[in-house]
Amino acid sequence: MEPRKSRRVRIGGVDMGGGAGITVQTMTRSRVEEVEGSLAEIRAAAASGADLVRLAVPNPAAAGYFGRIAARSPLPLVADTHFDWRTTLAAIREGAAKVRVNPGNMDPDGLARVAEAAGVRGIPIRVGGNSGSVRRSGEGADSPLSELLAQETLTWAARLEELGFRDTVISVKASEAAVTVRAYRLVAAQSDYPLHLGLTAAGPRESSLLKSAAAIGSLLLDGIGDSIRFSFTGDAAGEVAAGRDLLRALALRREGVEIISCPACGRSRVELPELAREAREALGHIRSPLRVAIMGCEVNGPGEAGDADLGLAPGGGAVHLFIRGRVVEKLPPDRAIARLAEEAERLGGESR
Amino acid sequence: MEPRKSRRVRIGGVDMGGGAGITVQTMTRSRVEEVEGSLAEIRAAAASGADLVRLAVPNPAAAGYFGRIAARSPLPLVADTHFDWRTTLAAIREGAAKVRVNPGNMDPDGLARVAEAAGVRGIPIRVGGNSGSVRRSGEGADSPLSELLAQETLTWAARLEELGFRDTVISVKASEAAVTVRAYRLVAAQSDYPLHLGLTAAGPRESSLLKSAAAIGSLLLDGIGDSIRFSFTGDAAGEVAAGRDLLRALALRREGVEIISCPACGRSRVELPELAREAREALGHIRSPLRVAIMGCEVNGPGEAGDADLGLAPGGGAVHLFIRGRVVEKLPPDRAIARLAEEAERLGGESR
Numbered sequence: 001m002e003p004r005k006s007r008r009v010r011i012g013g014v015d016m017g018g019g020a021g022i023t024v025q026t027m028t029r030s031r032v033e034e035v036e037g038s039l040a041e042i043r044a045a046a047a048s049g050a051d052l053v054r055l056a057v058p059n060p061a062a063a064g065y066f067g068r069i070a071a072r073s074p075l076p077l078v079a080d081t082h083f084d085w086r087t088t089l090a091a092i093r094e095g096a097a098k099v100r101v102n103p104g105n106m107d108p109d110g111l112a113r114v115a116e117a118a119g120v121r122g123i124p125i126r127v128g129g130n131s132g133s134v135r136r137s138g139e140g141a142d143s144p145l146s147e148l149l150a151q152e153t154l155t156w157a158a159r160l161e162e163l164g165f166r167d168t169v170i171s172v173k174a175s176e177a178a179v180t181v182r183a184y185r186l187v188a189a190q191s192d193y194p195l196h197l198g199l200t201a202a203g204p205r206e207s208s209l210l211k212s213a214a215a216i217g218s219l220l221l222d223g224i225g226d227s228i229r230f231s232f233t234g235d236a237a238g239e240v241a242a243g244r245d246l247l248r249a250l251a252l253r254r255e256g257v258e259i260i261s262c263p264a265c266g267r268s269r270v271e272l273p274e275l276a277r278e279a280r281e282a283l284g285h286i287r288s289p290l291r292v293a294i295m296g297c298e299v300n301g302p303g304e305a306g307d308a309d310l311g312l313a314p315g316g317g318a319v320h321l322f323i324r325g326r327v328v329e330k331l332p333p334d335r336a337i338a339r340l341a342e343e344a345e346r347l348g349g350e351s352r
Numbered sequence: 353m354e355p356r357k358s359r360r361v362r363i364g365g366v367d368m369g370g371g372a373g374i375t376v377q378t379m380t381r382s383r384v385e386e387v388e389g390s391l392a393e394i395r396a397a398a399a400s401g402a403d404l405v406r407l408a409v410p411n412p413a414a415a416g417y418f419g420r421i422a423a424r425s426p427l428p429l430v431a432d433t434h435f436d437w438r439t440t441l442a443a444i445r446e447g448a449a450k451v452r453v454n455p456g457n458m459d460p461d462g463l464a465r466v467a468e469a470a471g472v473r474g475i476p477i478r479v480g481g482n483s484g485s486v487r488r489s490g491e492g493a494d495s496p497l498s499e500l501l502a503q504e505t506l507t508w509a510a511r512l513e514e515l516g517f518r519d520t521v522i523s524v525k526a527s528e529a530a531v532t533v534r535a536y537r538l539v540a541a542q543s544d545y546p547l548h549l550g551l552t553a554a555g556p557r558e559s560s561l562l563k564s565a566a567a568i569g570s571l572l573l574d575g576i577g578d579s580i581r582f583s584f585t586g587d588a589a590g591e592v593a594a595g596r597d598l599l600r601a602l603a604l605r606r607e608g609v610e611i612i613s614c615p616a617c618g619r620s621r622v623e624l625p626e627l628a629r630e631a632r633e634a635l636g637h638i639r640s641p642l643r644v645a646i647m648g649c650e651v652n653g654p655g656e657a658g659d660a661d662l663g664l665a666p667g668g669g670a671v672h673l674f675i676r677g678r679v680v681e682k683l684p685p686d687r688a689i690a691r692l693a694e695e696a697e698r699l700g701g702e703s704r
Contacts, residue, residue, distance in 0.1 A: 001530075001534075086649055147398045149604055175659070176603060177569070177602050177603075178353075178573055178602065178603070181573050188354065197354045202609050203613050203628070204611055204613065204628050204629065206597070207564075207597065208600045208601075209559070210565045210569070210594070210597050211601035211602065212568020212600060213561075213562045213565035213569065214566060214568075214570065214572070214601065215569070215573070216566075216567050216574060217529070217565065217570060218566065218569055218570035218573050218574075220566070221359060221529060221533050221567070221570050222570075227387060233613045233624055233625045233646075234625055238457070242562070244563050245558070246562045246566065249529065249559060249560075249562045249563035250529050250530065250563065250566060251529075251530070251565065258552075258555070258559065259553050259556055259559065260527055260555050261585045272585055273556075273585045276555070276556050276585045277556065280556060307527070312602050347599075
């Protein structure tokens with residue numbers, strides 16, 4: 001599907017929206033007062049490929065620590081602020097590349113001050129709606145949660161527009177995948193704000209990985225979303241790895257080797273899981289985008305391997321090496337992985 | 353979203369479509385000639401919660417082994433057949449509860465024989481289209497792959513209708529998530545056949561888990577799909593566990609404890625990952641559907657914990673135990689998990 005057209009904002013040196021690549025972000029677990037611990041997490045997230053990192057700044061005093069971290073951070077930092085607009089202003093003064101506010105828990109009158117300060121500094125504001133803090137009173141209070149969440153968040157963005165502030169990013173996170181997807185679809189249909197995708201309170205990695213992949217993936221497959229965050233109860237670098245894995249799995253960010261292989265079924269002639277595992281290990285150093293097929297199956301093998309940049313397909317006691325759809329060599333099985341790696345390095349223009 | 357209305361078929365004792373619950377299936381890795389190995393895999397899949405298991409039956413001689421396995425299987429078995437309709441007929445005679453054929457690689461003239469035999473036995477046929485074996489010739493050959501895949505598969509289903517056979521299940525699997533989702537949406541919009549969801553050649557678990565969750569999850573969130581299969585290069589029981597985890601994560605199959613927790617961010621007052629892990633362990637034996645919130649965050653905690661059946665929210669040196677939105681006890685931290693487990697057992701009507 002055609003990607004949704006969103007306006008572009010800039011967060012430090014990172015573009016978001018308007019056709020820029022989809023960015024991956026995470027949030028530190030250390031308290032912001034733990035300057036070295038926070039920096040260690042930011043560096044680990046950067047090493048995992050994060051584009052942005054967010055830190056919770058709970059009060060104006062904490063903003064000073066945020067500033068010390070921002071001065072040494074390898075990545076642009078986002079200040080996550082709640083309740084008190086003075087905290088948001090302090091974080092902006094201390095060098096936040098973007099701030100996040102939550103319409104469900106901040107005094108609406110503070111928003112004008114935040115908009116003015118962010119405008120002067122030229123940084124975006126994320127209006128981050130959250131199902132846990134939607135105001136359930138007044139007109140429309142019995143509407144579905146997804147609609148309340150989308151409308152409350154869009155109302156704040158509209159207020160920012162009235163104040164002359166346009167660099168708004170939106171998120172509308174719920175803990176249920178279905179509510180989250182519906183809320184983002186509503187916002188996507190009614191605006192061109194760049195969208196930060198995620199779920200709130202997503203739980204331990206084992207259970208939230210699939211929920212997040214389904215919800216975020218569903219939106220991305222429909223062309224919706226400009227930045228993503230997986231939330232786990234766990235480490236920040238793991239969230240980043242999952243985010244990048246999802247983008248790669250959906251062919252939205254191509255880098256390194258993608259291995260395609262048949263599920264090893266009764267049709268297979270060889271130990272496919274073992275061959276696929278060996279290939280993954282042997283090609284793990286390659287950063288160029290390559291699609292590698294490890295096929296053991298007469299039914300799908302030839303068709304699938306033709307789509308790949310290169311691949312292996314065992315048959316008749318040998319292993320066939322394919323390059324862009326053509327068999328180039330029949331190899332003895334014990335040479336197959338080494339030759340695959342050589343060809344992958346050659347195609348990728350890389351060497352060990 | 354409203355679930356798509358599909359017709360119902362019956363596979364052994366298992367209903368599919370027409371409002372029946374979404375089933376989870378997998379495929380054995382053993383060759384069908386390995387009768388004991390196949391049965392061990394089927395039993396492991398059943399223990400992981402599979403509803404159906406599929407076996408590859410590559411030729412008529414293999415159907416005899418399929419029959420020996422089917423006679424002892426705890427689950428209904430699906431015979432996966434390709435190329436030769438005689439193999440499909442043999443599998444039907446040997447007790448297949450459903451057969452799968454691939455329109456891309458079977459002689460169309462054999463289909464009438466298959467339809468007749470399946471009709472006599474009262475078993476469904478899955479017309480399983482596959483991007484790797486779509487016929488790319490004749491009219492429309494330059495259409496997008498998703499359309500070719502959907503149309504070829506629907507054409508076979510229509511031919512079965514002309515033959516008087518109606519118990520057709522459809523799948524349209526590709527290796528790319530976007531192609532797969534588009535193909536299923538096309539079939540869903542044009543028919544009421546029950547849909548078996550999956551991707552083909554999905555690769556090693558680490559990369560295919562997210563791709564499958566995104567593609568299958570996207571369809572399920574739109575109410576599309578009656579049975580699911582995750583395909584990994586790996587073990588069948590792991591595929592089943594992933595399938596059930598996805599259904600639980602999307603609230604499509606409620607059983608056992610779902611733990612909701614804040615990602616441990618800088619706002620947290622306690623070691624949330626540790627508390628969530630302890631809760632997961634302490635509640636792992638509970639089969640009743642319970643939603644448990646472990647919240648360490650003043651921002652989302654109260655709102656989220658109100659949605660859960662019960663939950664813990666630390667604060668002020670104590671841990672607050674919530675039951676259905678109301679704080680019922682303030683506990684010393686070292687008693688919190690044990691009390692949570694007691695209340696979960698009481699609410700679930702279970703004990704160790």
